[in-house]
Each structure stands twice: as C-alpha cells, then as structure tokens.
Amino acid sequence: MTTENRIATIAVLGALDEEIDLLARHLSDVKNVKEAGLTVTTGTVVTNRGNTVRVVATVAGMGTVAAAAATQHLITKYSPVAVLFSGIAGSLNKDLHIDDVVLGGTLRYLDSDMELISASNPEVKEYHSDPRLIRIAEQALEEQGTKYIIGVIASGNHFVAGDELTASVKEQTGADAVEMEGAAVLHVALKNKVPALVIRALSDNADTEYESFRHFDISRFADTASELVLAILKRM
Ligand code: ADE
Numbered sequence: 001m002t003t004e005n006r007i008a009t010i011a012v013l014g015a016l017d018e019e020i021d022l023l024a025r026h027l028s029d030v031k032n033v034k035e036a037g038l039t040v041t042t043g044t045v046v047t048n049r050g051n052t053v054r055v056v057a058t059v060a061g062m063g064t065v066a067a068a069a070a071t072q073h074l075i076t077k078y079s080p081v082a083v084l085f086s087g088i089a090g091s092l093n094k095d096l097h098i099d100d101v102v103l104g105g106t107l108r109y110l111d112s113d114m115e116l117i118s119a120s121n122p123e124v125k126e127y128h129s130d131p132r133l134i135r136i137a138e139q140a141l142e143e144q145g146t147k148y149i150i151g152v153i154a155s156g157n158h159f160v161a162g163d164e165l166t167a168s169v170k171e172q173t174g175a176d177a178v179e180m181e182g183a184a185v186l187h188v189a190l191k192n193k194v195p196a197l198v199i200r201a202l203s204d205n206a207d208t209e210y211e212s213f214r215h216f217d218i219s220r221f222a223d224t225a226s227e228l229v230l231a232i233l234k235r236m
Pocket of ligand 1: 088089091158159161178179203205206207
C-alpha cells in the first residue's frame with residue numbers, strides 16, 4: 001500500500017473514544033488538530049516490512065450522519081489510500097460470542113428505502129468492504145487465533161436491544177451484527193472510490209437497553225478491533 005516516494009495515508013474511524021484510544025497510543029509523531037467538528041489525530045506506524053504509513057484517525061461520534069461527515073472530511077483533506085472503521089457491535093448471530101470479530105463483508109442500512117437511496121451515485125443497495133483489506137484482516141486474525149466471520153452488518157440510527165427489535169433487524173437485513181455507522185462509512189468511501197473495511201468486535205447480544213449498556217466498560221472489545229487495525233497497518 002506504500003506508494004513510491006510518498007508515504008501512504010490510512011484513515012481510521014471509530015464512533016467512541018474507546019474505539020480509537022489503543023491505536024492512538026501506538027502511533028509515533030502524534031499530532032492532534034481540531035477541524036470539521038472533530039479531533040483528528042495523525043501519526044505514523046512502521047510496517048513489518050520497514051515502511052512507514054501515515055495514520056489519520058478520528059472519533060466520528062455515533063450514527064450514520066456523523067460517520068458519513070467524518071469519513072468525507074478525512075478523505076477530502078488527507079486523501080487516504082484506505083479507510084478502516086474500528087469498533088464494537090451487538091451480536092445477532094447465536095454462533096458468535098462476545099469479543100469475536102465480524103468483518104463487514106456486507107453492510108446494510110436499517111429502516112431505509114434502498115430503492116430511493118440507490119437512485120443516486122453509487123447506485124447500490126448494500127455496501128461491501130474491500131476484498132484485499134478483508135484478506136489482510138483475515139491473515140492477521142488467523143495469526144492471532146481470534147474467532148471471526150466475514151458477515152452481514154446492519155447500521156441504523158438507534159441502539160438495538162430486546163427480542164422484538166432484534167427480530168425486526170434480522171428480518172430486514174439478515175445481519176450477524178448491528179451497529180450505527182458502518183454502512184455510512186462504506187457508502188461514502190464508495191462514492192469517493194476509496195477501498196474501506198468495517199471491523200466490529202462483539203460487545204453484547206443486543207439484549208441490554210442503552211441506559212444500562214452505556215455504563216459498561218467496552219474498552220476490552222474496542223481494543224480487540226483496534227488491535228486488529230494495528231495488525232493490518234503492520235501488514236501494509
Ligand atoms: N453497538 C454495540 N452494541 C450495539 C447494539 N446493540 N445496537 C446498536 N449499536 C451497537
């Protein structure tokens with residue numbers, strides 16, 4: 001991914017501070033700037049092959065609009081060669097366990113009329129992580145021995161908890177996991193023709209109301225996703 005004479009930039013987004021913390025701690029030459037309503041952290045990582053990649057990371061905030069705005073900002077300002085989303089998700093798949101990883105093979109919006117949305121560029125009804133980035137992530141996950149699937153992830157603008165809501169999400173999207181940003185990140189990346197990958201570590205079984213969930217320490221699961229981002233960067 002490193003281009004001749006120029007350091008390649010990789011953009012990394014999370015929705016919450018915990019989803020970016022571990023990565024930020026592992027960067028060298030770190031600078032923080034405030035722009036476009038975001039704090040953007042830049043730094044470098046030395047890859048296993050001894051190349052340097054520049055990382056530009058930010059916490060977008062929750063929801064599809066915040067994710068879309070932050071993704072577009074990073075692409076426009078920093079011209080990354082790839083966009084990675086690192087975060088947690090609720091599990092909808094009984095074969096998966098907390099802290100397993102779902103790579104976003106397919107991302108689908110919740111509660112959305114995709115006939116209308118797909119009438120505009122990029123004219124698709126669902127979004128896919130880049131196969132080359134998925135392959136790099138799989139190699140890293142296999143080396144770590146982390147259980148993962150390449151699955152379907154649903155993105156919507158509300159937290160999902162309880163039998164009725166999970167049944168509705170599964171019926172609408174067939175998803176293995178649910179979160180609030182991934183489809184928007186891939187949507188904007190595709191509009192800009194930038195390869196992107198959504199990484200989600202499972203933090204819950206979509207059975208806990210947000211009022212309780214927000215008091216949980218999610219850093220262990222957020223770190224699982226962030227560690228994978230670092231391992232991917234090292235493989236570039
Ligand atoms: N992120 C983590 N868990 C979630 C859930 N249950 N619903 C939506 N987003 C989530």
